[in-house]
Amino acid sequence: MSLPQTDSPDLPWHDLARGAGLMQDSGALRSTIFDETSVLARAHGAVNLGQGFPDADGPAAMIEAAAEALRSGLNQYSPERGLPELREAIAAQQLATQSRELDPHTQVVVTAGAAEALAASLLSILRPGDEVVVLEPHYDLYAAIVAFAGGVLHPVALRPPEFGVDLEDLRAAFSDRTAAVLVNDPHNPTGTVLSPETAREIARLAVEHDAVILTDEVYEHLRYDGEHLSLAAGASSSMLEPELAEQVRERTLVVSSASKSLQVTGWRIGWVSGPADLISGVSAVKTYLSHSAAAPLQKAVAAGLRDLQTWGQTLAAEQAQRSALVGQALRDLGLQVAQPSGSYYVVADFSPLFDRYGATTSAEMSRALIEQAGLALLPLSAFAAPENQELYAGWMRVAACKRESTLQEGMDRLAAALR
Numbered sequence: 001m002s003l004p005q006t007d008s009p010d011l012p013w014h015d016l017a018r019g020a021g022l023m024q025d026s027g028a029l030r031s032t033i034f035d036e037t038s039v040l041a042r043a044h045g046a047v048n049l050g051q052g053f054p055d056a057d058g059p060a061a062m063i064e065a066a067a068e069a070l071r072s073g074l075n076q077y078s079p080e081r082g083l084p085e086l087r088e089a090i091a092a093q094q095l096a097t098q099s100r101e102l103d104p105h106t107q108v109v110v111t112a113g114a115a116e117a118l119a120a121s122l123l124s125i126l127r128p129g130d131e132v133v134v135l136e137p138h139y140d141l142y143a144a145i146v147a148f149a150g151g152v153l154h155p156v157a158l159r160p161p162e163f164g165v166d167l168e169d170l171r172a173a174f175s176d177r178t179a180a181v182l183v184n185d186p187h188n189p190t191g192t193v194l195s196p197e198t199a200r201e202i203a204r205l206a207v208e209h210d211a212v213i214l215t216d217e218v219y220e221h222l223r224y225d226g227e228h229l230s231l232a233a234g235a236s237s238s239m240l241e242p243e244l245a246e247q248v249r250e251r252t253l254v255v256s257s258a259s260k261s262l263q264v265t266g267w268r269i270g271w272v273s274g275p276a277d278l279i280s281g282v283s284a285v286k287t288y289l290s291h292s293a294a295a296p297l298q299k300a301v302a303a304g305l306r307d308l309q310t311w312g313q314t315l316a317a318e319q320a321q322r323s324a325l326v327g328q329a330l331r332d333l334g335l336q337v338a339q340p341s342g343s344y345y346v347v348a349d350f351s352p353l354f355d356r357y358g359a360t361t362s363a364e365m366s367r368a369l370i371e372q373a374g375l376a377l378l379p380l381s382a383f384a385a386p387e388n389q390e391l392y393a394g395w396m397r398v399a400a401c402k403r404e405s406t407l408q409e410g411m412d413r414l415a416a417a418l419r
Contacts, residue, residue, distance in 0.1 A: 012148060013148075015147045015148055015150070016144045016145070016147055016148040017029060017144075018147060019143040019144045019145075019146060019147025019148065019153070020032070020140045020141070020143055020144035020147075021140065021143070021382070021386070022144075032140065033140070033378060033379075033382040034050065034051045034378075037050040037051065037366065037370070037376050037377075037378060038050060038051055038376070040367065040370050040371075040376070041370055041376035044370050044371055044374060045374060046369075046370045046373075046374045046375055046376045047374060047375050047376065047406060047409050047410035047413060048376040049375065049376060049377055049398050049399045049400070049402065049406075049407070049410050050366075050376040050377055050378045050397075050399060051378075051399060052188065052260075052344045052345065052399045052401055053265040053399075053401065054263045054265070054344075054401045054402065055401075055402045055403055055406060056263060056403060057263060057264075058258075058262040058263035058264045058304060058311075059262065059304055059307060059311050061303060061304075061307065062262060062264075062300050062301070062303050062304035062307075063300070065299060065300040065303040065304075066267075066296055066297055066299070066300035069295070069296035069297075069299040069300055070296045074295050074296045074299055075295065075296060076295065077291065077292055077295065078110075078292040078293070078295040078298055079292065080283065080286075080287045080291060080292055081105075081108070081109045081110060081283055082108070082109060082110025082111075082271070082292065082293065082298060083110070083295065083298045083299060083302065084104065084105070085298075085299060085302045086110055086269075086271075086298045086299070086301055086302040086305075087104035087105070087108040087109075087110060087271075088104045088302075089301075089302040089305040089306055090102075090104065090108050090110075090256075090271050090273060090305065091103070091104040091107070091108055091273070092305070092306070093305050093308060094254075094273060095234075096309070097220070097228075098229070098230045098232070098233040098234060098237055099233055099234030099235065099236045099237040099238075100230070100232060100233060100234045100249075100254075100273070101234060102273050103276070106276040106279065106280075107273055107274060107275065107276050107279055108271060108272070108273045108279070109271065109272050109273075109279055109282055109283045109286065110269065110270070110271050110292070110293055110298060111269075111270045111271060111272060111286050111290070111293060112268045112269075112270070112286075112289070112290040112293045113257055113259065113268035113269065113270040113293075114216065114218045114255050114256065114257035114259065114270035115141055115268075115270070116268075116270060116286055116289055116290055117255040117256075117257070117270040117271060117272045117282075117286075118141055118142070118145065118214070118216060118255055119141070119145045119285075119289070120272070120282045120283075120285040120286035120289060121214050121253050121255065121272055121282050122142075122145045122146060122149060122151075122180070122214065123145065123148075123149055123285045124278070124281035124282045124284065124285045125179060125180055125212050125214075125278070125281065126146065126149040126150070126151045126179055126180065127149075127150070127151075127179070128149070128150030128151070129150065129151070129152065129177065130149075130150075130151045130152070130177060130178075130179035130180070131151065131152045131153075131154050131175060131177040131178045131179060132146050132151050132152070132153050132154065132178075132179065132180045132181070132182055133154050133156060133170075133173045133174060133178060133180070133181040133182070133205075133211075134153055134154070134155055134156070134181070134182040135155070135156050135158055135165065135182075135183065135184065135187070136155035136156060136157050136158060136383070136384050136385065136388060137158065137189055137190065137380055137381075137383030137384045137392060138155070138182070138184060138188075138383055138384075139184065139188055139189075139216070139383070140382075140383065142182055143385070151179070152177070153385070154173040154174075154175075154178075155173075155384070155385055155388060156169050156170050156173050157169065157384075157388055157391055158187075158190060158192070159391065160338065160347075160349070160391070160392065160395055161336055161338055161349065162192075162338065163187075163190040163192045163338055163347075164192075164195065164198075165194075165195070165198045165201075167197070167198070167201050170198070170201055170202070170205065171201070171205065174205050174208075174209050174211070175209070176209070178209045178211045179211055179212065180211050180212045180213070180214055181202060181205070181206050181211050181212075181213050181214070182214050182216065183202060183213065183214070183215045183216065183231065184215075184216040184217075185199075185215065185216075185217065185219075185228070185230075185231075186219040186220075186222060186223050186228065186341065186342025186343040187219075187342075187343060188218075188219065188343055188344075188345060189345050189347065189378070189380060189383050189397040190338060190340070190345065190347050190380075190397075191323065191338065191340025191341065191342060191343050191344075191345040191346055191347065192338065192340065192341060192342075193223060193225070193226070193228075193341040193342050196239050199229075199231055199239055199240070200239070200240060200244075202231065203231060203240050203244055203245075203247075203248045204244065206248065206251065207244065207247045207248065207251070210251075211251070212251050212252070212253065212278065213231055213232075213248060213251055213252040213253070214252075214253050214255065215230060215231055215232065215252060215253070215254050215255065216255050217230060217254055217255060217256045218255065218256055218257050218259060218260050218261075218270075219260055219261075219342055219343040219344070220256055220261065221260075221261040221308065221312040221315060221316060222260060222261070222315065222316055222319050222342050222343055222344065223316065223341060223342035223343075224316045224317065224319055224320035224323070224341070224342060225320075225340075225341035225342065226341065228342065230254060231248055231252055232248060232249050232252040232254050232274070233245070234249075249275070250275055251275070251278075252274055252275075253272055253273070253274040253278055253279075253282065254272065254273050254274060255270065255271070255272050256270065256271060256273075257269060257270035257271065258270070258301045258304060258305075260343075260344070261308065261312060261315070262301065262304045262305075262308075262311070263315075264297075264301075267294070267297045267300075267301070268293065268294070268297075269293050269294070269297050269298060269301045270293075316342075319342075319344065319400070319401070321404070322400045322401065322402070322404060322407055323340050323345075323346050323400045325400070325404060325407055325408065325411075326346045326398050326400040326407055326411065327339075327340070327346050327348075329408075329411035329414075329415070330346070330348045330398075330411070332415075333414065333415060333418060334352065335348045335349060335350060335352065335353075336348060336349040337349075344399050344400060344401035345397050345398065345399060345400065346397075346398045346400050347380055347395055347396065347397050347398070348395070348396060348398065349394045349395050349396075350362075350365055350369075350377075350394050350395070350396045351393060351394025351395075352394075353365070353418070354394065356418070357369065357372060361379075361381070361393065362379030362380060362381045362382075362389075362392065362393055362394060362395065362396065363379050363381065363382070365379065365394070365396065366378060366379045366396065369396075369414070372417060373413050373414050373416075373417035374413045374417075375410050375413050375414050375417075377396040377397060377398055378396065378397045378399075379392075379395070379396055379397075380392040380395035380396060380397055381393065381395070383397075398410075
């Protein structure tokens with residue numbers, strides 16, 4: 001009996017790995033940049049400001065709610081779309097923050113983290129050959145899932161040092177094959193936010209080309225320079241003209257999660273909200289990926305969302321302080337820093353330090369900083385397609401989501417290595 005040909009170059013998982021940049025020229029599979037950096041950081045005892053997870057827990061009442069749910073026997077499957085209690089809390093949160101009126105029974109689905117939410121959303125709408133417009137640099141999952149679905153990614157470069165959108169580049173990325181546009185706001189990895197002008201043009205182009213808008217808003221409560229407004233915001237909050245706003249709401253899927261807003265990245269509780277017909281497709285796909293997220297954690301997240309207003313304001317203010325600490329420390333070292341407005345991240349141009357560290361690329365610089373300075377950062381080029389990586393040469397991402405003492409230690413190590 002012959003063995004299955006698992007090394008065939010045209011297996012679907014190869015497409016996914018190539019899309020994410022995990023397939024090397026030799027055909028060997030590499031780990032994600034997040035895992036590679038974290039492993040190297042542990043080996044060298046480096047302060048890890050590479051991967052974006054906090055080093056403090058979320059709300060104490062939410063943690064206790066999880067423990068109580070476990071003790072009370074809520075340990076079996078939840079409904080496929082999620083506990084009604086959590087879906088109702090999500091709908092209430094969206095009404096309070098974005099004036100979105102959602103039916104929790106038909107317009108909200110709970111997922112195993114935002115990663116599953118994004119994957120299920122893309123797999124539910126893409127056909128082979130469909131094109132997806134995305135702002136680059138971007139979270140690596142986007143390219144992986146689009147490639148897995150047989151789609152074609154059309155990146156629009158956010159050009160340093162401001163990392164703004166060139167509207168002509170944006171328009172040129174759309175075509176008759178455009179099926180979706182993927183928007184991450186506030187943005188990972190740059191920490192920037194969409195300008196109203198860019199948001200309006202994305203909305204107009206999506207309607208013109210009959211494309212679905214998929215908005216990744218996991219950092220929605222971590223905007224500290226102004227208020228976060230979703231493209232799908234309700235009439236009383238929308239930055240769009242009324243007619244366009246209504247057309248956008250009819251075609252937009254909004255992804256968020258507890259990971260960042262409630263500081264529980266390991267719980268893997270996310271969700272998607274949007275029009276009932278689109279949510280039906282997302283729900284059908286996610287059912288056969290995970291069936292349902294952990295029931296006791298869903299109940300706890302519902303409690304966390306109900307108390308999010310107070311917690312969220314504190315979280316954004318604290319993140320502003322952390323990002324300012326990192327930004328000022330990097331400027332004091334003579335580095336150019338892009339002004340962040342939200343999310344966990346601060347990005348800076350380390351190219352003036354290449355010679356000092358014997359680096360010629362951002363990837364080499366990342367390794368050198370770990371080995372020589374005891375500081376782990378991620379190269380921004382890792383978030384871009386190979387043909388665009390040179391645009392971000394020298395730029396590094398700092399995950400400024402740790403305690404201020406941890407951030408200060410990381411910056412002190414960098415300064416000491418440069419003396």
